[in-house]
Amino acid sequence: MKCRVCGEPAVISLKAYSTALCAPHFISFLEKRTLNTINKYRLIENGEKPIVAVSGGKDSLSVWFMLNKLGYAADGVYINLGIENYSDISLAKIEKMADLLMKKVYSFDIKRLSDKGIDGLAKVLKRVPCSACGMIKRYVMNRVCIEYGYTTLVTGHNIDDEASALFGNVLYWKEEYLGKKNVVLEARHGHLSKKVKPFFLCSERDIAAYAILNNIDYIREECPFSVGAKTLIYKDMLNRLEQLSPGTKIQFVKGYLKSFIKNRQEDIKNTENFCSKCGYPTYGSICNMCRVLERLNIGEGHICFDEYDPSVLDTTERLMT
Amino acid sequence: MTIECDGKVIEYNKPIDIYRLMEQLSINREVYLPMVNDRLVTEDYRAEKGDSVKFIKVVSGG
Numbered sequence: 001m002k003c004r005v006c007g008e009p010a011v012i013s014l015k016a017y018s019t020a021l022c023a024p025h026f027i028s029f030l031e032k033r034t035l036n037t038i039n040k041y042r043l044i045e046n047g048e049k050p051i052v053a054v055s056g057g058k059d060s061l062s063v064w065f066m067l068n069k070l071g072y073a074a075d076g077v078y079i080n081l082g083i084e085n086y087s088d089i090s091l092a093k094i095e096k097m098a099d100l101l102m103k104k105v106y107s108f109d110i111k112r113l114s115d116k117g118i119d120g121l122a123k124v125l126k127r128v129p130c131s132a133c134g135m136i137k138r139y140v141m142n143r144v145c146i147e148y149g150y151t152t153l154v155t156g157h158n159i160d161d162e163a164s165a166l167f168g169n170v171l172y173w174k175e176e177y178l179g180k181k182n183v184v185l186e187a188r189h190g191h192l193s194k195k196v197k198p199f200f201l202c203s204e205r206d207i208a209a210y211a212i213l214n215n216i217d218y219i220r221e222e223c224p225f226s227v228g229a230k231t232l233i234y235k236d237m238l239n240r241l242e243q244l245s246p247g248t249k250i251q252f253v254k255g256y257l258k259s260f261i262k263n264r265q266e267d268i269k270n271t272e273n274f275c276s277k278c279g280y281p282t283y284g285s286i287c288n289m290c291r292v293l294e295r296l297n298i299g300e301g302h303i304c305f306d307e308y309d310p311s312v313l314d315t316t317e318r319l320m321t
Numbered sequence: 322m323t324i325e326c327d328g329k330v331i332e333y334n335k336p337i338d339i340y341r342l343m344e345q346l347s348i349n350r351e352v353y354l355p356m357v358n359d360r361l362v363t364e365d366y367r368a369e370k371g372d373s374v375k376f377i378k379v380v381s382g383g
Contacts, residue, residue, distance in 0.1 A: 011361040012361060013363045057381055058381070205352075208377065209354055212354070212361060212377070220377075226381075226382065232382065236352075236380075239352050240349065242351045
């Protein structure tokens with residue numbers, strides 16, 4: 001196949017758009033698409049200070065790389081889940097990207113809460129690891145924004161993440177979750193930072209290609225706790241549909257944005273309370289994270305961050321790491 | 322040529338188009354990106370004897 005723009009050999013075919021592109025034109029296509037999403041949904045506006053939630057995977061490292069390339073100076077925040085042979089590799093890849101971008105990374109080590117990592121913590125909390133991880137991530141990522149003055153938390157969620165979550169919520173008619181997914185969730189009451197998803201309309205396949213073409217060194221191993229996750233089953237089903245009928249995922253998600261979400265946002269605002277201890281949104285009187293801290297008999301002081309700042313490392317130190 | 326997918330490596334002797342290979346291995350194009358000699362290629366690329374073909378899984382998350 002030839003690149004639709006320049007006629008050079010293509011490196012990727014995009015069936016949903018009936019086109020194929022060479023490396024430079026594909027990179028430009030994905031950056032333009034992301035920039036359009038940022039502008040259309042006002043994800044990052046003048047004066048805002050973004051920070052990217054990074055995991056070491058292709059999506060978060062790519063969005064971090066791309067934002068800085070497009071002129072949105074952004075630091076990173078990482079949660080070390082204490083998973084053997086996984087978390088430390090992830091952190092090394094994140095620090096490598098931080099060195100390249102010359103940006104700071106804040107990291108929170110879950111061992112501050114439990115010396116056995118997320119697995120041990122989940123057992124104590126009688127939750128599955130993914131549920132405990134999600135709850136802690138949401139809280140800690142928000143916390144770093146509030147504490148260090150970042151206005152906007154950026155995540156690498158892509159259209160496959162959104163489509164699979166939507167699919168699961170529709171399949172079981174989880175009305176309480178429908179309408180919560182959006183490209184942007186505005187900041188509220190000084191306790192909740194703005195959350196944005198610049199890759200909301202980009203596919204996982206395209207983001208992986210972008211990472212490869214830009215030599216982004218991301219962790220290719222899956223989180224060991226994701227084996228058998230329902231999200232992956234939904235993604236598999238949606239990808240089968242996509243292969244048979246290209247464009248299905250984008251139509252599903254865009255249709256949701258257009259026709260469903262407007263009716264639901266007001267309902268959500270009206271049903272939320274705020275934690276009496278920390279101010280974080282909750283449906284009860286105390287948020288889940290404060291309950292966890294109470295249960296572990298740990299003070300809020302344990303939610304603190306290590307900082308990795310390549311700009312203060314000297315040349316020798318950087319060469320050695 | 323060597324073909325690598327999900328950590329498994331197989332040998333294949335004849336030239337073959339990537340899309341044919343994906344059909345034979347039941348590989349969904351939405352789930353894997355084809356690379357030949359460490360470069361991304363489109364599905365109509367013809368892999369030759371001596372090439373190193375890799376299918377990179379793109380799906381993640383739990």
